[in-house]
Amino acid sequence: MNYYHIEPEVAGSLGDQTVMDTESWPPKVSRLEFQFDGWLGDELLEMFPCFICTTALADALLAGKLSGVAFESVVISKSENFLKFYPDTALPEFYWLQVIGRAGADDFGVDKNNRLVVSHTALTILKSFNVNHADINFFSNSS
Template sequence: MMTHYKLRPAAPGELGDNVVMDPSVHPPRIDHAHLEIDSWFGDELIESYPCLFISDDLAKTLESSRLGHYELRSVEVSLSEDLPDEERASVPHLHWLVLTGQAGQDDIGATSTGRMVVSDQALEILRQHNIDHCDVIEYAGE
């Protein structure tokens, strides 16, 4: 049986004013993602609950892996005026990572509360990139 892991990516910002969200369901349904970044430390997998975002480089790696069970969508990104110039310059192009798989069954999936769960194989692929501030916890179900 394959081991799965729950990931808790770092959150270098929050959902911005232009997010279109339905909070009547849990996790909230997002129709338009807007991320406002107020700090940057280089991770290529980040979150602002309930959304996940990945760098362009990580997106290319995922697409070439053929893991499946996710969609890449566009995201509106704003950089806080308080973000230092050197951090501002290092923010990569980001994609909104929408999870479509089942936690604990698919290589990439989501729990009923919207948390990311990945297989050994998917974690190995993610670790080819900077996910240094992401907590990785063995997943034992909900």
């Protein structure tokens, strides 16, 4: 099966309610607040070391019975800049997409450089949603 690196849109930052253990690498997050600074509309977003996705995308990934991924709740907030520049932008509901698999073996994994790796099956589902601002490249276990 083919695997791909995917670098999702970065639309914000970790909010003040995020609880993160920085003693390990990558840092371990036990509570996530994603604070939007802007948003181009993608349904899969990244803010190292975390990913979030819309509930619609999460439902599709769950229906696909993909390996290496789990979902948890996320606190969503908007920065002052977001409120100033995008006052009428309504955000959909999001889930925290937790990557628990191995890159190149499971449908979702993180490689040695902490980059998201997805299977062809996962990528097919992702591409049926808005991921227009994500960078997608072929992944090799030797890369």
